[in-house]
Amino acid sequence: MLLDVCVVGEINPDLILYGVPEQLKPEEESLIDGFRLTLGSSSAIFAHNLAVLGTRVGMVSKIGADSLGKMAFDWLADAGVDLTRVRVASSGPATGLSVILAQPAHRFILTSPGTMFEFSYADLDLDYIFSSRHLHLSSYFLHRALRPRIADLFREAKAKGLSTSLDTNDDPEGKWESDLLDVLPFVDIFFPNEREVKKIAGIEDLQQAIERLAQLCQLVVVKLGVRGAVARKGSEEWRRPGMRVASVDPVGAGDSFDAGFIHRFLQGGSPQECLEYADVAGAFSTTCEGGTEAFKDRSRVAAFFREHIA
Numbered sequence: 001m002l003l004d005v006c007v008v009g010e011i012n013p014d015l016i017l018y019g020v021p022e023q024l025k026p027e028e029e030s031l032i033d034g035f036r037l038t039l040g041s042s043s044a045i046f047a048h049n050l051a052v053l054g055t056r057v058g059m060v061s062k063i064g065a066d067s068l069g070k071m072a073f074d075w076l077a078d079a080g081v082d083l084t085r086v087r088v089a090s091s092g093p094a095t096g097l098s099v100i101l102a103q104p105a106h107r108f109i110l111t112s113p114g115t116m117f118e119f120s121y122a123d124l125d126l127d128y129i130f131s132s133r134h135l136h137l138s139s140y141f142l143h144r145a146l147r148p149r150i151a152d153l154f155r156e157a158k159a160k161g162l163s164t165s166l167d168t169n170d171d172p173e174g175k176w177e178s179d180l181l182d183v184l185p186f187v188d189i190f191f192p193n194e195r196e197v198k199k200i201a202g203i204e205d206l207q208q209a210i211e212r213l214a215q216l217c218q219l220v221v222v223k224l225g226v227r228g229a230v231a232r233k234g235s236e237e238w239r240r241p242g243m244r245v246a247s248v249d250p251v252g253a254g255d256s257f258d259a260g261f262i263h264r265f266l267q268g269g270s271p272q273e274c275l276e277y278a279d280v281a282g283a284f285s286t287t288c289e290g291g292t293e294a295f296k297d298r299s300r301v302a303a304f305f306r307e308h309i310a
């Protein structure tokens with residue numbers, strides 16, 4: 001299969017618990033409103049939704065030889081993602097899992113990284129990756145084994161003529177170490193959210209943080225939740241106000257946004273067009289549970305984009 005995008009990253013399910021009481025009492029049984037077991041992990045949600053939008057996507061990853069890994073694999077296969085380079089680890093840790101506790105005001109995300117911590121440069125089929133047009137990587141700080149070689153991977157991808165994008169997501173250790181700055185010169189589109197852009201730049205002022213990171217990579221695209229997003233290249237800036245939709249949960253909105261952006265980018269869209277497409281994809285993902293449930297209904301996807309893209 002000729003690939004447009006190769007995603008190097010993690011595959012695991014999300015277990016989302018809805019209506020979790022604000023106060024959990026030790027040793028007592030607490031009742032919740034319901035749950036959804038669905039495809040999780042930034043890389044996999046991005047790959048799934050990008051494939052549904054019509055881009056040819058392949059993933060390079062490692063899962064465990066267990067039912068959670070098989071479930072996540074099957075969900076991705078249903079979306080048409082090429083999974084021929086996903087390795088199944090015969091020993092060692094199992095597939096990871098994130099448990100998301102959704103409370104009215106907050107969400108708590110508890111992640112067991114599983115195979116993600118073992119996934120390393122030796123697991124990558126470089127010929128396969130470099131046969132695609134575009135490389136995307138998510139969850140920078142969670143890729144413990146791969147992280148020391150991510151700068152090499154991006155440098156090689158650029159040398160081979162690929163375009164590249166990166167979404168670090170959160171740093172669970174809260175360190176935001178500067179090795180990331182060695183990767184950014186090889187990143188065409190960098191996708192932090194508001195909190196992440198400030199942490200990475202080490203600057204509390206949002207605008208100054210964006211301007212700083214725009215000096216380090218080609219294009220910085222900052223996700224602002226319900227307030228939409230802003231893109232910056234050098235001293236040029238584009239903005240997109242957020243859309244109003246009936247949201248069920250925000251899980252995976254950022255990854256769906258990234259998918260929308262890259263889909264339009266590879267069609268040759270301008271930064272403003274990419275931002276618009278990304279915002280619609282991010283908003284759409286919040287209309288159903290988890291990061292990919294909305295994207296499973298292709299006719300709903302088409303109708304939503306028809307309605308909201310000018």
Ligand SMILES: Nc1ncnc2c1ncn2[C@@H]1O[C@H](COP(=O)(O)OP(=O)(O)OP(=O)(O)O)[C@@H](O)[C@H]1O
Nearest residue numbers: 193223224225228247252253254255257279282283
């Ligand atoms: N409630 C919402 N209503 C409308 N649009 C939304 C909503 N939440 C998110 N979006 C859209 O999705 C984009 C990405 O969401 P968000 O800012 O939450 O990203 P993120 O923090 O990276 O998310 P993630 O938790 O997936 O990593 C926003 O910039 C916006 O375009």
Ligand SMILES: [Mg+2]
Nearest residue numbers: 169193254255
């Ligand atoms: Mg994010």
